[in-house]
Amino acid sequence: MKEQSVIFFDIDGTLLDHDKKLPPSTKEAIFQLKENGHLVAIATGRAPFMYEDLREELDIDTFVSYNGQYIVLNGEVLHTNPLNIDSLIKLTETALHNDHPVVFMDHEDMKANVPDHPHVKEGIESLKIKHFPTHDPYYYEGRELYQSLLFCPEGEVKQYKDNFRDFDFVRWHPLSVDVLPKGGSKAKGIEKIVEKLNIPKERIYAFGDGLNDIEMLSTVNNSVAMGNAEEKVKNVAKYITESVENNGIEHGLKLVGLL
Structure with a gap:
């Protein structure tokens, strides 16, 4: 068996x-990685509750959520980086005046x-998830929030x-941006996991396609942009694979020598 690598998707x-x-070839490739002794992790802008089904299907319990603000390693919370609530309240007041909704x-x-x-x-439905935000204008009271949607x-x-x-502020939809703590990113979240595992940077891989993947792909040694990624994203990646629909994960893993 090869030395263990960590692959963030x-x-x-x-x-x-x-x-x-989830393309069948992607699922097969993920399980092959695990069989080969590698650690498979997720790095996403999504909240943990937005992809529970996917984690169960792929048997993944290490993940970077909220673009680095909520990090779990092997099922245990490793690091959190909440929003400044006072600043968020002020932002929400401004947004309310402008008829710009906020989701906590x-x-x-x-x-x-x-x-x-x-x-x-429109924005939440585009994610095709089973969760939808109900109304609670004071949800920020008495709890840590890791991201908001403006x-x-x-x-x-x-x-x-x-x-x-x-x-x-990171745009994820024509009508919405993620609101994140200043300087927070998937790259910072990955760094926390890598430090804890003490795995050399040469054995860290990351796959992505969106604008919120740019720092991750420009930081991780072995970065792979999907064929469907924007040009800005492709420009910072070390490798470019096929599109997700065209078996891009499987192809990319073979391209970097993990399969």
Whole structure:
């Protein structure tokens, strides 16, 4: 058996195709990696409760959630990095004035600060998950939140970037951006796991396709961009594989010599 490597996979557009389906070749490749003694992990912008079914299907219990803000290693919470609640309350007040809904998210659930907004409906439905945020404008009270969703069109997000310097804003949908603690990223989350496992950087791999994967792919030694990735993402990756629909994970793992 080869020395153990750790392979981090993004979910949307990487493990899952455009229809949020797991290609059979991807599932087979993941289990082959595990049989070969490697550690398979997920690195995603999603909340942990948004991909429980996928983790069960692939038997994965190590993951970087919320773009690095909630990290679990072998089923145990390793690190958390919550949002600054005072700044989030101020942002929410501004957003409410602008008719820009906000969704509050912890490791267990998500709640919207306004009921039944069409932008929230459109954005969340695009994820094709079974969870949908119910209304609770004070969900931030008495708990740590690791990410929020600000539903704000592209041309209107600058005011938030200029005025709320505690946060990073990463667009994931034409109508919405992730609101994250400043400097938080998948790359930082991966770093926490790698430090704990004491595995050399030469045996760390990452696959991704989205803008929130750029820091991860530009930091990890063996980075693979999906064929369906944006050009900005491909430009920072060491390797480029086929699209997710065209057996991209299997092809990429063979490309880097893990299969």
